[in-house]
Amino acid sequence: MDWHRIRADFPILDQKVNGHPLVYLDNAASSQKPRTVIQTLSHYYERDNANVHRALHELSNRATEAFEAARKKAAHFIGAASEDEIIFTRGTTEGINLVANTWGTQNLRTGDVILITGMEHHSNIVPWQLLAQRTGATLKYIPVLDDGTLDSAAIETLLTEQVKLFAFVHVSNSLGTINPAKELIAKAKALGVVTMLDGAQSAGHMPIDVRDLGCDFFAFSGHKMCGPTGIGVLYGRMALLETMPPWHGGGEMILSVSMESSTYKAPPHRFEAGTPDISGVIALGAAIDYLQAIGLENIQRHDHNLANYAMQRMGEVPGIRILGPQSGHRGALVAFHLDFAHPHDLVEFANSHGVAMRGGHHCTQPLMKRFKVPGTTRASFYFYNTIEEINRLVEVLLLARMFFT
């Protein structure tokens, strides 16, 4: 792969920030967009813009066709059995909330257990807390070990038939841990437990096959994988989707409406009330095309090489503590704490050198408490990042050390 040529597909990367070439290492928060995705958005608004599924005119036909083609692409992208299992959402967070508010409200009762882990993003904690409060169910957490992996002994005792739903993160946004999803889902399935995978950091970084993983629900966001912001996907296994009540009511999700009651469409339209983010969906389709042309295996390998190299080089910085797995078997991010600078001061310093990173609790406050750090600084990579950029990062960390000590 010619990764430098691929990098040239991203217009935004070619700029200086505070007088230095931009080194964008905040990909776990949001990725950049290739030219093809940006052009798809403008092309749609310049040529095809109309509402979908309603009118019979030419523009509406084009918009509807491109919109539904993107649903097929998304289904293929994650190995779903049918495009009818693809629900467009605003992102991972909305996907999780949809499951909590439909399947969750319908199926959970007092005494039931919702099982999650100690390394979840707030978006995979709070919807379940709200659901537990509504239904009287109990929320339990699988503890995280010092090396950033899940406590497998605790899984044996916590994953019981009392558990109705097991939801966990595929790749941790704060630790980089890649959870053994297939194995964990198999354990849950053997007990009849419904499973939900938070794919925010895995989709677009590695091949995803929901049928091989065996999960019932899988949620991901478009903007973390070269797509626009505000669009995401919830995959649900059709056998479950069919039984679920609607969440939002409105146009597009009904078969018929009378003054007394309504009947609803089949999935996925049952869960897509109102005019959707049409341009976002179509551009997400373009992002999927783009990623598949590079190849998810290639991206995964490159991610892995970057993470490995970053782990080696960053380990050279005196006073650094890297959270999560100490091996290179991790997602494309390294979260760390430096004994000489608070994350916000470090991020400010790095920014003045053109390096974009995130500092703080990364929406995982319980995890920060667990590791007794107020927050961390996170360098997160994508396939357009280079070894030279990691060298630059290390150089800036060493400069920061001189500056702050």
Add this chain to the structure above:
Amino acid sequence: MLSDDLRDLYQQVILDHSRNPRNHGELSPPCLHAHGDNPSCGDEIDVWVRVSDNGHIDDLKFTGQGCAISQASASMMTQKIKGKSKDEAAAVREDFRRVVMGDGSPADEDSLGELILLEGVQKFPQRVKCAMLAWRALEQALESK
């Protein structure tokens, strides 16, 4: 090679206060107390104040964790405010707020003393809340009963 703005933000005196905070610790009762935090970044501060019957701030201390700006601001605040009346404290707080917000009005250097060094924050709007964290907690503590 380092921008002047960044050097202004992290002056040696500020870094020194953040590394060696003055008046760090808790006061034992009777005293007023308030906790302040910035939920978006996780910075936290606790401020303890002992106010005499005639409304003077006889002692104040703080504990907390956060960035150099929030910790230095807290440390410098305790030095500046100790011995002042509640009204005087409120006036200094307002002067300081105007300086870090950079609202264009001339800073009262006599009133602020060393705190004027945090003027550099005005070039970094996202850090205003760091500089103000301890001051918000102080205000809350003084209003508490």
